[in-house]
Amino acid sequence: MNNVFVYIETECTQVAEVSQELLTKGRKLADQLGVELHAVVAGTGIKGKVEDQILPYGVDKLFAFDGEGLFPYTSAPHTDILVNLFKEEQPQICLMGATVIGRDLGPRVSSSLTSGLTADCTQLEIGDFDDVKTKKHYDNLLYQIRPAFGGNIVATIVNPDHRPQMATVRSGVMQKAIYEGKAKNEVVYPEVSKYVSPEAYVVKVLDHHVEAAKHNLKGSPIVVAGGYGMGSKEGFDMLFELAKVLHGEVGASRAAVDAGFCDTDRQIGQTGVTVHPKVYIACGISGQIQHIAGMQDSKIIISVNSDPDAPINKIADYVIVGTVEEVVPKLIKYYKQNSK
């Protein structure tokens, strides 16, 4: 009762990284609240294959539902599992990835349980809340902190009266770490049919095709990112060349993705990937808040921009005032000349 739950997402028997990131965050929240961290996973043929990818992150109890029809994911069976399990377990907090699955499942579960859900949180904290209208005081609520309104403001959301307090978080926002403390590491395999009605399996997946990621933008130590100022898809070619010589990856701002200069899966920012590289080279990026939210933790930020007053320059370590057409080829040239 009253514990912190994390929904674990899988592709076949591979646990999603975002779920491990949330376990690490969930463990911290559970320690702060003095409760246990529980995890729930559902799939087909997962028994014996997923536990080792979940328990080391500080899980006290894992509920593993293994049965036909639970992979590939469809909405209804996974909703039934969470709703019925939560009715028994009465968790106070439930976290899930802000992935396609988490964003399909979370709202369905929250609607069933009439509990609040906050999407795409960038910070989760525990704190008190005084309701101005009802004069009621609440201890130890989950602060669900997220940028709102196109990333222009940050809002702290609470769910005072409804449980569980549910939140989704994007991949890369939290950082995973094997738990150093002692967790109970108990695993149970509940009977799926006690939780899922036969009618829940009515949606059929005819074809399920997932490609291995084409790049490792999230984990790359060097990121070369382009914005709307790159001017075109061809403009991005020189960023790919720069990234190649530096052994980095190419990212993009939302404006560049919306303009069709770069693929969506390379978008950095609040509605894309969050990166923490050693070096971030922002080329022709003005620095909208929603972009900065996804890269501000970079160790060294270099901004290449013809506008000396571009907002991103304020958080940059180095600002090169000049056009990308002039500067990027020079970066490539002088790197080649000076390295080794």
Add this chain to the structure above:
Amino acid sequence: MTKALKIVVLAKQVPDTRNVGKDAMTPEGTVNRAALPAIFNPEDLNALEQALRLKEQHPGSTVGVLTMGPPRAGEIIRQGLFRGADTGWLLTDRLFAGADTLATSYALATAIKKIGDVDIVIGGRQAIDGDTAQVGPQVAQKLGLNQVTYAEEILKIENNIATIRRHIDGGVETVEVPLPCVITVNGSAAPCRPCNAKLVMKYKYASCPLERQPEDPRADLYASRDYLNLNQWSVADVDGDPNQCGLSGSPTKVKTVQNIVFQAKESKTLTASDADVEGLIKELLEEKIIG
């Protein structure tokens, strides 16, 4: 075998968050919609296009646009009619104000029940003012319907089963779902067709009662052409429970809202000269920041 479908498109009028000013939020932390240009939520247009295609493929089908908002959101229904929708409903009532996604989905689900016998409820994956993607699945749950989110194309509907291609993380999936169902459409789906000039002529004065002036100069027009009278529903009209609507039906509360301030750094400003660029590269190499 094709059958006529009754399709409801969920559409939202949203502030254009691409152009946000400082007075965009109220002190209570809700959005001050009056201060911003209002547009048709982009992914709802993708959803409208899928609905209009189904209407073309399944003769006799009807497409209606359901929206919730202040009276000026009647514009969303007109925009739908201009593109080929047959009808629309505006849910408007002060009791709906301040709704979070759960209260919004309650209101929409209640209206869909009132509309009745709907085969497909279809909307955008998410709205650009909140980016939550919650309302579609929550409406589905409240109606007890199956859902397909992140849809890119409705491939076919046969024997009351829809085959839908959808986007998933790192790939695509094709699913079969029996009707009735709720579908949310991803921005990568086909763009919506433009307004049709004849339909614009026909419907440009279509409006909801609350959009009109007390002594409306077109009163005669509305009396003689019923298709210009758009449906306007209050909480009572859809037999809604006021406690589940608006702020009182919203489990989430906004505790605080802050402007984002980033920690400014002391930047070193360089020019694009060869000497400056080479100097930077050498410095980064010497400090082993780049390899």
